[in-house]
Amino acid sequence: MNTAQVKKSLEAGELCIIKKCGKSSIWNTFGIVAEKAGAESSASKQLPMVACRQCLKCFKYISHTTGTTHLARHVEQGCSNESCKQLKLSVAN
Numbered sequence: 001m002n003t004a005q006v007k008k009s010l011e012a013g014e015l016c017i018i019k020k021c022g023k024s025s026i027w028n029t030f031g032i033v034a035e036k037a038g039a040e041s042s043a044s045k046q047l048p049m050v051a052c053r054q055c056l057k058c059f060k061y062i063s064h065t066t067g068t069t070h071l072a073r074h075v076e077q078g079c080s081n082e083s084c085k086q087l088k089l090s091v092a093n
Contacts, residue, residue, distance in 0.1 A: 003058040006033055008051055010056045017051050018044060026068045028054055029075055032061075055079050 009015040010033065017031035019079075033051050034044035043061060050061040052074060 001047070003049065006047065006051070006058045007056050010051060010058070011021065015047070017053055018046070018049070022068075024068045024072075025073045026075070030059075030071050033058060034041070052079060 002089050006015060010017065014036070017035050019044045020027045020030065020032045030050045030052055030081055033049040035047070037044045047052050048060060049058050050071065051058045052071075056073060057073070057079065060066065062069075
């Protein structure tokens with residue numbers, strides 16, 4: 001599944017974004033993309049992607065390999081969502 005397909009699935013409610021605990025403050029804006037848990041299971045299958053909680057833009061992410069620089073760049077330069085712009089201002093100060 002590519003990032004465009006994942007974004008469409010998030011918009012349709014077929015996938016969800018779950019909280020990622022980490023040292024970086026970027027995880028307040030991003031979360032791990034996962035399949036929604038069924039009635040018989042409380043666990044969600046995580047995908048190797050993260051999504052911006054504000055605009056749902058998706059990025060490939062593999063823990064301990066990918067890093068968070070490209071996610072921070074999205075907040076600093078690319079997200080057109082007003083909430084991300086506010087986060088950018090608070091990070092800059």
